[in-house]
Every structure is written in structure tokens, then in C-alpha cells.
Amino acid sequence: MSGWGAGYVTDVAYMPGYYRQQSPLHLHLACLLGSVAGLDARPDAPLTYMELGSGLGFGALALAASNPAWRVIGIDFAPAHVAAARALASAAGIANATFLEADLATLAASPLGAALPEADVVSLHGVWSWVPPSVREGIVSLLRAKLRPGGVAHVSYNALPAWQSALGLQRLLREAGRTVAARSDRQARAGLAAVRALAEAEAAHLTPAFARAMLARLEQVPDSYLAHEYMNECWSANFHADVARALAGAKLDYVASAQLVENFPELALTEAQRAVMGRFEEPLARELVKDMCLDRALRHDVFVRGARRLDRAARDAALGEVTLALTRAPDAFVYEADVPAGQAALAPDFYGPIVAELARGPRRVRDLLELPAVAGSRDNPAELIGLLVGTDQAIPVAEPPSRAEAAGRFNAAALRALARPADLGASFAMATGGVGSPMPATVLDAYLCAALNASEPFEARRLAVALAQGKPQDEAERLGQFIERRIGERAPAWRVLGVIPG
Secondary structure, X not given: OOOOOOOOOOOOOOOOOOOHHHOHHHHHHHHHHOOEOXXXXXXXXXXXXXXXXOOOOHHHHHHHHHOOOOEEEXXXXXXXXXXXXXXXXXXXXXXXXXXXEOOOOOHHHOHHHHHOOOEXXXXXXXXXXXOOHHHHHHHHHHHHHHEEEEEEEEEEEEEOOHHHHHHHHHHHHHHHHHOOOOOHHHHHHHHHHHHHHHHHOOOHHHOOHHHHHHHHHHOOOOHHHHHHXXXXXXXXXXXXXXXXXXXXXXXXXXXXXOOHHHHOHHHHOOHHHHHHHOOOOOHHHHHHHHHHHOOOOEEEEEEEOOOOEOOHHHHHHHHHOOEEEEOXXXXXXXXXXXXXXXXXXXXXXXXXXHHHHHOOOOEEHHHHHOOOOOOOOOOOHXXXXXXXXXXXXXXXXXXOOOOOHHHHHHHHHHHHHHOOHHHOOOEEEEOOOOOOOOEEEEHHHHHHHHHHHOOOOOOHHHHHHXXXXXXXXXXXXXXXXXXXXHHHHHHHHHHHOOOOOO
């Protein structure tokens, strides 16, 4: 770590990533599901989006390229991150995004902070649980000063009590790694080796299911992820009530989870668990009961500064105006989806006609519920949105898709700058033409779309050989077969959203 990092990892750049929970259109849905008025997040609306801890700028730029009328501001502590984000914006010709270097502990009181515009949306992903109290206090001051009344804040953080059984894992990884005189990413890998060795020795505090699952996941992630997630001096896990009370200092009210299925008790909790939660009316107590039941590491909380509450009729009317687009081909649609409470059955007799209609292009929820095949059978737009978007089979969109030049430039520049054939399964995204929401994807998806946009004919086997980079022939052949399946599953949605030619 560098001497100026104040305990934060700065000697290794973070990995690129796009998280749908940060999208204003997604946050608009979360607000409505929480019975609170949402955002005007159309691509042609003059929305100001601010990301604190913007890293390499990938997510912020994907939003900017998909929404040319927005003003996007990314703020990060690390100069290397800001430089990389500015370089990517320049390479892609994205003029509506600005990246600033600043210390969040002091930004609100600085001339730079005073010059910032009011924001409609502020997102903090991977910040709150990784910074010291002084930075959290600075974040609250900035939100109080710069998030407009009615504005939305997205805050993710390590959740307690889920992390309780793996606190030792994190601490051991960090302390063991610090004994190595090397860069943070190499320290993290060395620390993980110590955790693995102790787990194999059946250490008592590495045997709980959550800790075992976390260790298995960490074996698969890049070293830069390990460094930034686990080597910071101020790493912490938090109870929701403590975060909510801290953000109350900026006049923020918790309204919903950006993990949409968590807003439906019947999808998140068993019947017995719902009965216990039903004993409480106070929101903090209800969230604590939920957190006691859910075995997930990260919360994605949505707060509003001046929440305007909606009654059921107003909420359903607003949800009916939401437009959805499929993210996969109809024959790849999953009608039995995993949810925290088990499995959710999306009845084919109801969802089948809706999926078939969405295969023709984006549609309003109200129009989907009025299709002749389903009209009158269910009048619950919240359920429709929660299940389609919450299971990652649809995304909210704002306008009919088009082949936007800014989106195409960003996709090409991001692929050149950030994608690596060694990371084909890593999280990525593609900007879309005029619909407002980037398309969640993998690095492999980005390579496929680039190949499908190229002038020469597409050949799965040739691309697989190029991406396999000297690996055994049978591995290249398996990749080629996977590419053909992936195109069949995803290409129809890419065409509808203007990512590849129609």
C-alpha cells in the first residue's frame, strides 16, 4: 500500500464492473416497489448521476453512453482510477461524464464540493464498509449538501449478521497477507493460501457454511478483487439499523432493497419466518428479522431524501407505466427461479404469453397485463416486475432502442481497454442505444457482440480459438460450443436493445 492511502489499497487498480443495482432505472423500480415515488430516468431527461468510489469508471461510463442527456460524475480517491476513467471516456468520445479525484472525508467542505451540482441519484457501491468513520461522516455531509430533495441514494455494504461466521476469514486473510513484503494483490493471494490451509486443517471458525461458501468463491476471483475487498485497514461489516441511523444525518429514509426479490417477503422468507417478522411494524426491526434469515454477504439499500409515499393504487399505476425488455431468448427463459426462500414458480400459462410478447420488443407492464391470454387472471404489476427483473431475465428500459453512436463507441473502447480473454466469465456490461439501461453481460458477451458487429462473417470456432489463447484443442472446442449456445440464448435480446444489428 502507498503512504498516502490512509489504509486503503491504492497500489493495485480495481477490476472493472457493472452492477445493475446502480442504474437509476433499476433504482426507480425499487422505489416504486417500496411504495415511494421514483425518478424521471429517461435517456432524454436532464438527470444528474453521481458515483462515489467510481473506480475505473466503467459503470458510470456505461450509464453515460446509454443516456446522452444525463450528467454523470464519478468521484474516486485513487488518482490511477481517475486517470483510467478519463482515458476511457476520451477513447470512447463520451462527453457527458466527468471524473474527479477527491477525498470523501473532506469533499463536502471543499471548494470542489461546493461547485458540484445537486444530484438526482448518488450511488456508493463497495465504499461504506471499506472506509474509516471520518470518510463515512464526509459521505453523510456530501449527501446532505448535494442530494436533491426527492433524490435517491444507493448504498451497498457488508451485511451483519451474515458475515458474523466469516469475520475471522477476512481478518486472517488480511493479517497473514501483511506478513508478505509485496504488492497488495500478492499479499491477498498469500493470505488466502493461509486461510485455505487452516480450513483444510478443520479450524472451527472456518467450518460454518457461510465461511466455506465464501472461501470457495474467493478461490475463483482475481487478485485485484481480493486486495480491494479484504486488505483495507478499515474493512467492516454492518447492521442495517446502524447504516440507516447514520444516513438519517443527511435526512435519508430507507425505502427498499435494490435486490428486488428481497422486497417480497414471500420470496425472501419462509412462512414461519414471515410470521415472526409480522409481529413488528417498525421498519428497522423488520429488516433485522430479514437479515437474521438471509445468508447473503451484501446489502443493496435504497434511500430517498424526502420520500413521497404512494398508496397502492398510485404505486400500481406507476408500475404499470414501466417498460421492460427481455435479456434472453424466450426458449432460454427460466420458469423455476432460485430465490432466497427456495424456488419461485413462474407459471408458464401466465408468464409464457408475456415472454412471447416481450420477445417482439420492449413493452409496458400495463400492456402486458392486458394481453388477451392473461387479462384478468392477475392484476399485480409489482409481482410481474419483481419476478422478471428480480431474476435477471428482464431489465427496465425507457425508450425504443436505437443504434446509438455513443453506446457503440463505448462498447468498442471498453473492450479494448478492459477486457481480457483470461477473464471471459467476469462481470461486464454493454451500453445500449437509447433505452436508458446498460445490458449486464460477461466479458465473453462483449467479445461476441464485437464479433457480431464486425464486417467479416461470424464464426464461433474461429473466435473460440482466438480467445482460448493456446489452450488445448478440446478446451477451444468446448468454448466454441458454449459460444454457439450463448448466442442462441442472448443474441435476440442484444438485437432488440440495439447492441448488435437487427
